[in-house]
Amino acid sequence: MARGAVAVTGAGVAALVAALVLLPLGAVALRAGAWPSLVPGDAQTLWFTLWQAVVSALLSCLLAVPVARALARRRFAGRGALITLMGAPFLLPVIVAVMGLIAVFGRSGLVNGLLAGLGVAPVSIYGAQGVVLAHVFLNLPLAVRMVLQGWQSIPAERFRLAESLGFAPAQVALHLERPMLRAVLPGAFAVILVVCLTCFAVALTLGGGPKATTVELAIYQAVRFDFDLGRAAMLSGLQFALCATIAVLAWRAVTPTSFGAGLGRAPVVQARGAGPLLADVLAIGLAAGFLLLPLGAIVLRGLPGLAEVPVAVWAAAGRSVTVALISTAATVAAALVLALRVAQGGPGALVLDGIALLPLATSGLVLGTGLFLLVQPWAAPSDLALPVTVAANVALSLPFVYRLLLPEARVLFADYGRLSDSLGLHGAAWLRLVAVPRLARPLGFGAGLVAALSMGDLGVIALFASDQTATLPLVVQRLMAAYRIDTAAAAALVLVAISFALFWAFDAWGRWHAAT
Template sequence: MINQARQQAFANGIPALLAFLAPIFLVLASLLALWSMATPSLDEAAGIGDLIKGLLGDVYLMRAVGFTLLQASLSALLSSLLAIPLARALATRSFPGKTLILSLFGAPFILPVIVAILGLLAIWGKNGPIDQLVTAAGVKGFSIYGLGGILLAHVFFNLPLATRILLQGWLAIPSEQWRLAGQLGMNSRSIARHMEWPMLRERLPGTLAIVFLLCATSFTVVLALGGGPKATTIELAIYQAIRYDFDLERAALLACLQILLCAGLALISRLITQDHDTGESLGGSIARSDRASRLARMTDWSIITVALGFMALPLFAAFLRGIYGLVMNPVDLQALLPAIARSVGVALGACLVMGLISLPLAQISIHLKGKSRRLVELPGFAIMVAPPIALGAGLFILLHQHIPIDRLALPLTSLLNGLQAVPFALILLTPAMGQIKRDYGKQIRHLGMDRLTAIRLVHWPLMRKPIGLSLGITAALSIGDLGVIALFGSPTAPTLPLYLYQQMGAYRMDQAYGSGLILTLVAFAFFLFFDKGLAGRDQT
């Protein structure tokens, strides 16, 4: 397989081999360390059956597993079901600013999770406008802490993703079918049965699986809004076992369960998710005679307006509270600037890790076909089945007796964040490289270009945009990450998200909102720097 990638632009010999093997080796080493720590009492007299009985009898562990499955299932169902009418309304209606709204739907993916949670607290938390409205109406207030708040946050983050997937499904239905439906006078029920339901039956399972996997591995949301005995997920239990109890055996056992759970979910997702056209053009609309009535228009506009308010109000509230926090509370530059520097260093390291692994893997992938191409998916699959907290727990067990873990906190955070960005990067890089091969591969060979010349004249000009977007996403996600650094980081040397979380824990909410605004600006600045600055002008 590696030989087929020789003399290619981004994959050559040993670098390609390392890019393929490094993620697999890292995950396997971590898994072996976890397993050896989780089963110290297993001997010839005690086998797997006794271990399973012990697990089933552990009330705390089973409660964490049950809550993980419960909140992920409910979050996936709510996000996907609410996305159906919203995607249909967006597909049916054409209006100025539609592209801007769809761009807003991508903001939660780039926005630091802890900042979005601050925005949700400002709207839905105690003394927020929602709480005041329901209290004035004589209804018992909604508590954002616990299962309800976790579901609310997960819908906020995943409703846009599910909507964009299903919106592409509606737009992928051939226009000829819509015209034929209009000519035949089909009503909404007939269209739903014969046109929309087949599309949803094809796309909904994959959407549910993707959202379920994201929610099952959601750490920051549960850390900020859950955490009680009744609202503890497996990942939060791992964090608590290491940071508070230093019970490495329990942490390892929980991490093994988390990896097994994610492996099963990733496999199911891969089996039920079909490859679709995921073109970038989502701003179009379809002509539907059955949705031309005044009631249908009012319904669609109401759905779009409510969804827009649900997404925009927390962001706007976090922005306003951030400005107020900065004005009313002078910034402690001695603490803030080092935290920003640490976050930027982590992000740049993550970008380096992502690029060194993603570019060779994407290059290898386009030169393989059939079952051989599936081999290139192994590193990405290994990364998907090992969430950062579980993988970090394994690395902690491997290293803590040999090296002070505080010294490795930032490098390990960069490594794990970079690895987690690889699957996203491959989605962007592989199609772009494949198109270059189809369009220019023969010319490069006929002209006898060496590798550096091909990169300078062909690959780099055409790959700048997907590489810039991949780096921008990696940098933004890494700057805003609170998961890995919460496990490894030192309270005296925090990154910016950890510094913000410390302010929340000390109930310095105005200062937290100010730090959140700065964190958001830094994350978006790096995203724009890579996505727009590095990508440059569109190539024609």
């Protein structure tokens, strides 16, 4: 009976997810049917989208290696806190990250101040280099986490054995570290590549122009500025083809990573000598500076204005929290049902697995354009801005939460499937007494991720929103565009505080309820 109920619910949820992804695609395909010819700039846009994603992913992975190695083999006071804090940019709303980066690397920022002191010409944060810089800033923490986990997954006994055999550092690298990196880096590269391909907010704020426009940004411009829905549909088709290809090629290489747990453990790897020490101090110092200075800059810039934040900001904050909470509830419920159904196996599990990962082949603006085309004949898009944003958040975060839950759901059935069945424990009682307590940790972590990412999301909403339906990230972006930088910084600080608080609350719930 439990199996029957899960199977039926699983099929229903899968049908909804498939509809949510495929209906907008259908609308896009129909509209693009006339196939407006490519504008000469489109090839350049496509090339830039690919180029910036590959370069960002490569740089993030390359830079992550020395940082993770340093964190893996050094102990110092505050190491655990630093690792936690350095993870923050991953949860940071993109628009806030961009503000922080501008504060440090912008025209009147810290770096250009130093360069001017040395008599060097200022560097610009706008354009291709700015897009890559922002992507590395946002994704380096993820890469460091994954590589650090790889280092810590090498058993301590191996390093002891290497030491007892008198291995030089080069031999340790050859026999222990390089095989681990070969296993871990492709996954990190693939995740970051997929994330950067659908870059919108970074390109909107730091990119633009013929040389630094991504496909997502081009879709937005076609809808918002030219109101050329045929062109938007054509670009959406292009973006879908790109994402689907990369997702199919890359996603299977991806192993899900978990955050938090176990990473605070004392390091086992030791390195002696002044050279490695200098390298490690530099790696940790530079990475910490790069990741933490922009965060600090936002706090400093935003604090003074906090008392005079306009009412519109608080209203937008209320809308954003509502959107985030509804998105979280729907995503976690859908991911849980799909993960339980797929973990049970049997006929159809493979199909459902595919549907759960289907949203990876699409993007925020592709979904947004499709939904725009779907609702436009019936209602003013701006009236439906918030429901559409929720739908896009759910679709786009589902694969990640699903991947977090699936292995744990498999363990749940392997360990307690028979016991539950033999006691006749199924349905709602099984969910309440067994599934949720046993899966509390990934559920809480996943819910925290969705809440923080939905809170900070600046994608679909930009296509739909009017002033009455703007979310907080959009308000921050509009304040920035209007050069009301102090107010924007204060609003950004509110946004960061709520995002982190939501993540912390859900994650803490999961850890609190985590079954022993």
